[in-house]
Amino acid sequence: METNRLQKNITENVWLWLVKIIAGLGIVIFLTIHFIVNHLVAPEGLLSYADILRYYSNPIVPIMEAGFLIFAVVHSLLGLRSIILDLNPSTKVMRFVNPLLIAVGSASIIYGLWLLLVLVQRASL
Amino acid sequence: MNDTIWTIELKIFRQRADAQRYFQTFQIEINPDEYVLDAIEKVWAFHDRSLTFRHACHHSTCGACGMLVNGIEKLTCITSIRSVTQNNGKLLIEPLRNFPVLSDLVVDTSSMFKALEEIGFNQVASLPSACLPYERKTLEHERSEYQRLVDCIECGMCISACPVSLTDSNYLGPAVLAAAHDASSQPLSNKILEIVDSRDGLWRCHNAFECSAVCPSNVEPGLRIMKMRQTVIAHRIKKLFSRG
Amino acid sequence: MNINKPSPSHLWRWFDPRDKSIGTIAFIINRLSAIGLTIYLFLHLAVLSKLVAGSQAYDDFLILAKSPAIKIGEMFVIAGGIIHGLNGIRITINSLGFLLKIQNGLLVGLMIIALAAIVYFAIRMFSGA
Ligand code: SF4
Ligand code: FES
Numbered sequence: 312m313e314t315n316r317l318q319k320n321i322t323e324n325v326w327l328w329l330v331k332i333i334a335g336l337g338i339v340i341f342l343t344i345h346f347i348v349n350h351l352v353a354p355e356g357l358l359s360y361a362d363i364l365r366y367y368s369n370p371i372v373p374i375m376e377a378g379f380l381i382f383a384v385v386h387s388l389l390g391l392r393s394i395i396l397d398l399n400p401s402t403k404v405m406r407f408v409n410p411l412l413i414a415v416g417s418a419s420i421i422y423g424l425w426l427l428l429v430l431v432q433r434a435s436l
Numbered sequence: 437m438n439d440t441i442w443t444i445e446l447k448i449f450r451q452r453a454d455a456q457r458y459f460q461t462f463q464i465e466i467n468p469d470e471y472v473l474d475a476i477e478k479v480w481a482f483h484d485r486s487l488t489f490r491h492a493c494h495h496s497t498c499g500a501c502g503m504l505v506n507g508i509e510k511l512t513c514i515t516s517i518r519s520v521t522q523n524n525g526k527l528l529i530e531p532l533r534n535f536p537v538l539s540d541l542v543v544d545t546s547s548m549f550k551a552l553e554e555i556g557f558n559q560v561a562s563l564p565s566a567c568l569p570y571e572r573k574t575l576e577h578e579r580s581e582y583q584r585l586v587d588c589i590e591c592g593m594c595i596s597a598c599p600v601s602l603t604d605s606n607y608l609g610p611a612v613l614a615a616a617h618d619a620s621s622q623p624l625s626n627k628i629l630e631i632v633d634s635r636d637g638l639w640r641c642h643n644a645f646e647c648s649a650v651c652p653s654n655v656e657p658g659l660r661i662m663k664m665r666q667t668v669i670a671h672r673i674k675k676l677f678s679r680g
Numbered sequence: 681m682n683i684n685k686p687s688p689s690h691l692w693r694w695f696d697p698r699d700k701s702i703g704t705i706a707f708i709i710n711r712l713s714a715i716g717l718t719i720y721l722f723l724h725l726a727v728l729s730k731l732v733a734g735s736q737a738y739d740d741f742l743i744l745a746k747s748p749a750i751k752i753g754e755m756f757v758i759a760g761g762i763i764h765g766l767n768g769i770r771i772t773i774n775s776l777g778f779l780l781k782i783q784n785g786l787l788v789g790l791m792i793i794a795l796a797a798i799v800y801f802a803i804r805m806f807s808g809a
Contacts, residue, residue, distance in 0.1 A: 325672045328639040332775070335768045342761070359742065360735035387718040394711065396640065398688040399604040419725055426725075429732050457683065507699035536685045543684065570781055599694050599707055605686040642710070643771045645703035645783060658703075659780045666777030 323396055331389040337382035344375055367434040373427050380423040388412045442468045442523040446479055448487065449530040451537050460484070466517055473501050473512040476529060476541070489541040496652060499589035502596070503541055504530040509593040509650035532596035534609075545592045551608055552590065555631055557615040561586050565618055568656055569663055586618055587655045594647035594657045606636045610647035610657035613638060617660035617667075624671055633672070638665050706787055710767050713760035720757050755805060759798045766790040 348371060349357075357363050366372055395408055443465050451457035462479045473491055480487045490500040494513045501512045505520050506528050521527050535543035563582040564572050594610035595601045601609045608616075608631070616632045619625075632638045641661050648658035695708050730741045744750065770786050773779050779786050 323635045323637075323639050324633050325639065325668055329669065332768075332772050335765075336772065339765045339769065342765070360731070360738040363731065363738070383721055387714075387721050390714050391718055393640075393642075394714070396635065397600055397603050397607075398691060399606060399686075400688075419722070423725060423728075426728055426732060531684060533684060534686050537683075597700075599704065601686055602690050602693055603686060603688050607686075642707050643703065643774060643783075644701075644707040646701060649701040649703070658783075662774045662780055663777050665775045669776070 323393075327389060331386055331393070334382040334386035334389070337378065338386055341375055341379040341382060345379065348372065348375065364430065364434045367430045373431050377424060377427055380427070381420055384416050384419045384423070388416045438467075438469070440468060441465050442517065442521075442525075444475065444517065444521055444524070445526045446475060447526060447528045448476070448479065448541070450487075450540050452539055457537075468516065468518040468523070470517055471513055472503075472505055472510065472515045472517060472520065472527065472529070475517060475527065476512065487541075488539045497589060499591035502532055502591040502593040502652075504528075504532065504596070509596050511591060511593070511652040514652065532592055534596050534598065534601040535592060543592070545590075547605070548590065548592050548595060548609065548611055551612040552615055555608075555612055555616045555628060556619050556625075557588075557612075558619065559585055561618055568654070568659065587653045588615060588618075589653050591652065593650045593652065594655075597646035597650045599644050599646065600640050600642060604636075604640070607640050608632070608636050610641075610651075610661065611655075613641070613664060614647075614655050614657035614660040617664040624667060629668065629671070632664060633668050638668060702784060702787060706767055706770075706791075709763055713764040716760050717757065717764060720760075751805060755802055758801050758805075759794075762797045762801075763791070763794045766794045 348369075352366060352369055352372070357366055392408065392412055395405075400408065443463060446462045446464060447459050448462065449457065450460050462483050464475060464478050464483070466475050466478060473494065476487070476489055477491075480489070489503070491513065492498040492500045494501075496511055496514045499511075502509060503512050504510070505512065505515060507530075509532065510520070517527075529541065531537050531541045531543045532545075535545050535547070538544050560583050563584055566584050566586045588611060590611065592611065594614075598607075598610055600607045613632060616628050619628060638661060641658075643658070643662075645658040647661075648656045651657055694711060697705050697708060727741070730738050767787075767790065770783070770790055773786065774783055
């Protein structure tokens, strides 16, 4: 509000906000399903590596975990960006923060999906 | 008003320009049905003529007298002594937060006025757009040729209470976003859209609703920010599909 | 120095609930849980690499994970997740223009649900089940 120049070069807008909200709601939904599935598929809990492999042999599990992974990473990093924006960073700082968040987000998702694939593969052996 | 007299202690924030700030304490006698602004005027009239503070209308219309009373934003001309302290009690008087102090209790709210100007804030609006959405339902004359003064008195208290305005001087803040909602009851203009759907706009609010808690004039800025979000989301989504 | 100007250095005051309404408490808890959950998410991803290392490494890790300190930590994650999630639902509902007249009540109601859910999970977790 300091000036009448809007800070146009770094954006925050309805789409970014909606992605954050939809990812957040996705997390809530997936977590709920996660607890229900856990309860049904593994009522005793996942107490060992073998349990986890058995758990992953059910196809709904990796799909659910993949969705959860993507939503959680996207939501947390967009949320982190909101907090950073509240600290009124300069355009220069944001030009560094934006690609950094994209890089961290993509790397985490790729790494998480790879983990999932390894588990699914081992579970199917 | 009866003729009870209370003795109270006022601890007042003092600061000249960028000099060191300090607190100064004054004892005064006052009728508890008088207002906090009257107490401050008494200090100025009988104890220290150098004390500076803003006031004009003394009836909650000009928005000049917003201050922190015991840490909470109050329009001091309508805040009775009785409602904020007791006999032999204390009052802590500070300037509004999130605006630079010019002198003692006077803060520089020009940033808010500039932003209001930019958004096209108008003191007069059509009846339905001046009212809150839920008040519209009870309107007898919903016809838009009727006009009235809008509720916001530009006191800046909502901005003082806002946690986002605390750290980001570029955030438009509740008063300005509420004014945008006011102005957008007519078809949403591109100009308003560009201002509110931006880095400094609507999406930066984190729903603490402190603005609505302190607003003395029934603007409910928090509610209006949310309504404005609804409007912008609907507008952008509609646009997306009408283009495609 | 003019302490009143908005400044990023005031960020500690985000977490000061004095003289504020209940909405600020929600804001504070939301922000703290956001930071906590983000740290947890990335720690969790890192720890899961143990799964790939194979059965022995992971089972060793699971024994460690049963220690009371880790369990209490996990309880914090669950509590933070529940509160953050339900508060997020409030923000979504309000931002779509609904229940604005009762937003305070909505917050209180959701937090009561959160408390009940946290107690349920705490009992399940610490009853040895
Ligand atoms: S919205 Fe309310 S608190 Fe904010 S400036 Fe207007 S009257 Fe004051
Ligand atoms: S003096 Fe005008 S609003 Fe208080």
